[in-house]
Amino acid sequence: MSPDLLFVLLAGVLGLLVGSFSNVLIWRLPRGENVAFPPSHCPHCAHRLAPRDLVPLGSWLSLGGKCRYCRAPIHSRYPLVELLTALGYAAIAALFPFTAFGAGTLGLMLLFTLLLVASVIDLDTSTIPDELTLPGVALGLAFAGLHSATVGETGLPTFGQALQGALLGAGLLVTIDLLGSWVLRRFRERQYPEQPIGYQQLSLALLAGAWLGPWWGLGAALLSAAGNVAARRVVRVPERLTLSGFLLSLLLGSAGFGPGLILMVQGALTAAGAAALVAGVYWWLRRTPEAEEDTPFDPSAMGFGDVKLAAVIGAFLGWERLLVAVVVAVFAGAVLGLAQLALRRENRVKFGPYLALGAVAALLWGGELVAAYRGLLGL
Template identity: 65%
Template sequence: MIPDALITVFAALLGLLIGSFSNVLIWRLPRHESINFPPSHCPHCNHQLAPLDLVPVLSWVALRGKCRYCGAPISPRYPIIELITGIGYALLSVAFPASVIGWSLLGLCLLFTFLLVSSVIDTETYTIPDELTLPGAVIGLIFGVVNARSGGAAAAGLPVFEAALRGMLLGAGLLIVIDLFGSWVLRRFRERSYPEFPLGFQQIGVSLLAGAWLGVWWGVAAGVLSAVLNMALRRVLRVPEWLTLGGTLLSLAVAGSGSGIGPGLILMVQGSVAAAGGMALLCGVYWWLRPGEEDEDEQYDPSAMGFGDVKLAALIGAFLGWEKLLVAVVVAVFAGALLGVLQLLVWKENRLKFGPYLAIGAVVALLFGPRLIELYRSTFGL
């Protein structure tokens, strides 16, 4: 077996290489460019870069931060991303030795890259590409299978497939529920002016209500049925939010009153949130793959939460499970409040969206989640 110290060296070198590729993703994905073609080139003179120009960190240092061919400055972000990835991979290999968790270490390294790339893109463009989050969530599910085959991964608290699927659905569901009710409040409880066709937030609301009574998959099926009716009628069949959102609140209130109606408050909350998350991910996949270009003049209702954050939460839940996902969200809220105040003091505006805070929360949850969860349980006697 390869010693863990040697694996740490390999992880650091791999991180430097992946960090170099991460820079490609950060530059090209927001511009909707292929990550395969053309080969790496200077964005100023378009000259193709030679292999000696692409050595992580060292090339930037040797070239003194300037293009070899045109002399244009090269952003220091490139070596910074490479160094962060290399150091991050090395630290992960120390915190989660490959001798203990096996190939699951690769999954954690991929999670780190997804979080870093998403955060940088979100900081620069206020968007998180679907090309990262949706395939990333699927990769998280795949590593759930890998984790199940490693006793060490389970002991380290990494989710098996069932827990990864649950974490993905609840991750997306938690943030989309915040968005649904927050947006409803922003509209002063008025109905949406621009409902999506054939599926969108109205169908997510249907799944939210149906999931509370029927469970996750029947809740998702109800949302899909609503979309099918839209397509059959060739128009939006409005489902009022006073029925879906208001009905969900009323349902949970009845369940929590001790009336004995329904499957119970905890099961209703879980089914409702997970069903909404499942439907939200279906909407995300549809909007990602739908044909045609997005209409720049298309109008939208006020939103309390970016939909990219919803899919990023699904990715985190798939890799970490639902308990650590909750830790990540709580840490993200506190980090957002603290760093947001600092930004207001320095720049007079909050320049970061929720995505980078959610990424910070995910790293904290990965490293310290079990301890924080145990501290919470012991404090409140759970």
């Protein structure tokens, strides 16, 4: 048996085990529970599960999908997650052999798990936990650093490309959110700006980054946040100035003013993405479930969890495949939305699963799609 085939089989077994743990994350993270303690137990009768109750796929099948102790039904999602993870890991091992991709193969398996867990939680709760996305960005950058030496052979991003992908991923989606939310508010100012850093600072980073570059744009956002801290209140940054200024900047850039349209877009999105991740880390460390329930909010075009999930995808796959993932996600969402509209059903599927689907498509075919696009442009 060849080493690559052996690794495919081992990857499938590993996927079953990781899938079992993924079910723990799916159940406990949205409830704010510790993922290690207490040990696995039935959610209905709270009876601690024995090792024979925790065999991936096998326990559910042998018990007929019911708890051994109280006979309550066990959701079919549990074996489905385990099976999907096993198949996903085996497919990644086959398409990205460990002998050629090294640590990159393990990184892609981790990405698959993050996407699957985030999607199921998003479907259940309309949220994507920071405990998945923010450490996921750091892990994506770490894996990029590990396999950077073989990037010419693997096509996976270097650390610099992964960092750019994470920032542009977050920046692209947060810009869509900023402009979409502004339209939803009928171009009115936010009623509930965050203190000390939030969407107003991200809008400022977007405008400043377009003209001054990404790091000056991030600096402008942090300076505004520092002003809020010093004043002990929200010092408003009017969005009719920042967002309309950003749109005007794009018009001027397309007409040849300033650094040019491409550099302005790149600087703006990178600055907004960097500020979004800083804000995400801040609120992850500071916000409590009680505070989230009591905090009023303005209408939003997109959940902030989607912004951070896009950063995860960019960190693992790089900015080019990130763009492929977003295009596929938007197209898939539009198709399903129209189908449900035709059936007169409300589209309740959140954008996170679409992003995950787009990331899988980008992983499998992103390289070919990017190469074909470059060929059309003669690059």
